[in-house]
Amino acid sequence: MTRQTVRVTDVVNEQERATRLSALNSLINLMRPAVQSDGGDLVLVRADVDAGVVEVQLRGACSTCAISSSTLQGGVERILKDRLDWVTEVIGGVDDTEDFESSAALGTGGYVPRYREI
Numbered sequence: 001m002t003r004q005t006v007r008v009t010d011v012v013n014e015q016e017r018a019t020r021l022s023a024l025n026s027l028i029n030l031m032r033p034a035v036q037s038d039g040g041d042l043v044l045v046r047a048d049v050d051a052g053v054v055e056v057q058l059r060g061a062c063s064t065c066a067i068s069s070s071t072l073q074g075g076v077e078r079i080l081k082d083r084l085d086w087v088t089e090v091i092g093g094v095d096d097t098e099d100f101e102s103s104a105a106l107g108t109g110g111y112v113p114r115y116r117e118i
Helices: 014-036 068-083 100-105
Strands: 040-048 053-060 089-094
Touching (some): 014 040, 014 053, 053 068, 068 089
Parallel strands (some): 053 089
Antiparallel strands (some): 040 053
């Protein structure tokens, strides 16, 4: 029978889990107004604070935005990894269940196309 060795640094206690989750939620809430100003939203889908994996989703106008992947990688992922040393992976996606017209109508920023009748 082989015995697995668990390193002390790999074990995260309940207090540390709560601290990490609180810091993550605070940081997400800090970033949300920037995304919301363009008619979108940033939502925390799930977080495995033991493994360092965070999943987020862009919603609203972000689902039709051409730079949503840049926002996820260059913005959200970079900020989370820079400010939370335990984050090792950020999984991101967009909520594409909303139709184009409804999604675009939410946007007020420069990257969201505006609909004009001719």
